[in-house]
Amino acid sequence: MIFRDAEPADIPYIVSLLADDPLGAQRERLGDQGYYTALKEIDASDSTRLIVAEEDGIVVGCLQLAILPGFARRGMRRAQFESVRIAGSQRSKGLGALLAAEGVRLAREAGCGMIELASDATRKDAHRFWERQGFKASHVGYKLMLTD
Amino acid sequence: MIFRDAEPADIPYIVSLLADDPLGAQRERLGDQGYYTALKEIDASDSTRLIVAEEDGIVVGCLQLAILPGFARRGMRRAQFESVRIAGSQRSKGLGALLAAEGVRLAREAGCGMIELASDATRKDAHRFWERQGFKASHVGYKLMLTD
Numbered sequence: 001m002i003f004r005d006a007e008p009a010d011i012p013y014i015v016s017l018l019a020d021d022p023l024g025a026q027r028e029r030l031g032d033q034g035y036y037t038a039l040k041e042i043d044a045s046d047s048t049r050l051i052v053a054e055e056d057g058i059v060v061g062c063l064q065l066a067i068l069p070g071f072a073r074r075g076m077r078r079a080q081f082e083s084v085r086i087a088g089s090q091r092s093k094g095l096g097a098l099l100a101a102e103g104v105r106l107a108r109e110a111g112c113g114m115i116e117l118a119s120d121a122t123r124k125d126a127h128r129f130w131e132r133q134g135f136k137a138s139h140v141g142y143k144l145m146l147t148d
Numbered sequence: 149m150i151f152r153d154a155e156p157a158d159i160p161y162i163v164s165l166l167a168d169d170p171l172g173a174q175r176e177r178l179g180d181q182g183y184y185t186a187l188k189e190i191d192a193s194d195s196t197r198l199i200v201a202e203e204d205g206i207v208v209g210c211l212q213l214a215i216l217p218g219f220a221r222r223g224m225r226r227a228q229f230e231s232v233r234i235a236g237s238q239r240s241k242g243l244g245a246l247l248a249a250e251g252v253r254l255a256r257e258a259g260c261g262m263i264e265l266a267s268d269a270t271r272k273d274a275h276r277f278w279e280r281q282g283f284k285a286s287h288v289g290y291k292l293m294l295t296d
Contacts, residue, residue, distance in 0.1 A: 006219075018220050027221045038223025047195035050219050066216055071154075071198050072166050072231045073175045075186025076295075080228075083220045104292065113295040118266060118287035130290045139266035139289025142278045144252070147224075147261040 001095060003102045005043075006050040006062070011035045013059035014052065017085040023120060051106075053086075053099050061086045061099045067110045079107035081117040100133045118143075149243060151250045153191075154198040154210070159183045161207035162200065165233040171268055199254075201234075201247050209234045209247045215258045227255035229265040248281045266291075 006014060015035060019028040042048045047068055053061030064082040069075075081103055086096045107115050118141030119126045127137065154162060163183060167176040190196045195216055201209035212230040217223075229251055234244045255263050266289030267274045275285065 029222060032222045034223030035219060038217055038219050041217035042219065045195065045217050046193060048217050064219055068214055069186055069189035069193050069196050070230065071183060071186050071190065071212055074177055074180045075182030082218065108294055115292040116266060117290050118264060119290060120287055127288060135290035135292045137288050138291050139268055140275060140285050141287025141289040142265050142267060142283035143286050144263040144283045146256055146263065
């Protein structure tokens with residue numbers, strides 16, 4: 001499996017990964033132009049990368065990684081994982097663990113003292129996955145929607 | 149109450165706010181140079197601001213705000229709140245709600261579709277506060293520490 005930054009041609013594949021579950025199916029829409037704008041904004045940002053995992057030339061996973069400066073904890077830099085997915089057909093082969101490990105490697109390389117992520121309370125399989133990767137469910141994740 | 153970006157002279161006051169609870173007391177250390185480095189990094193970043201709330205010339209609150217591009221949800225930009233505190237002597241006067249509202253205003257202004265935050269599972273008062281501000285406890289917040 002190789003890891004690289006997403007390119008515009010990957011967008012339909014990444015959207016398919018995100019849409020392939022009950023929550024994502026409601027939120028994502030293949031062909032929406034917002035994804036193209038967002039990828040440009042990600043590429044231009046100094047905080048965020050969208051990483052794809054590729055196997056035999058096929059996108060089988062994705063992980064959005066943000067590296068953020070932080071004031072608390074004596075000025076600790078933090079990483080955040082978002083939109084971590086492995087293709088349904090490729091699950092239970094350990095690819096998720098490899099993708100998470102790549103995120104951890106990049107966070108360490110960037111000097112982060114901590115990685116954070118929030119997982120929807122209904123995603124019980126994801127919770128077991130993150131616990132296996134050593135993450136601790138120490139926090140309550142809050143969201144406030146600003147759009148309808 | 150006025151809101152402005154933190155300056156180096158505010159650092160001891162902000163650290164005091166963060167250190168004024170059982171969790172913060174273990175993590176923060178007044179005089180640590182890491183805060184000065186972090187504030188420089190925050191000021192240089194395109195993602196993050198450290199906002200202080202000032203009343204009668206005194207720093208009474210702080211909120212770290214990140215505005216991040218996002219791929220999921222049709223390319224939805226997100227805001228994150230971190231290190232939100234009001235001075236112990238100034239609590240229960242509604243200042244926290246004003247500070248949170250300023251964060252919400254800035255997030256909307258930046259085109260964010262959502263605000264996220266993670267609150268330590270032991271901070272029951274904070275949970276009630278965020279619920280009063282309209283935030284939903286829809287997620288489990290995971291952390292992986294990379295330092296000792």
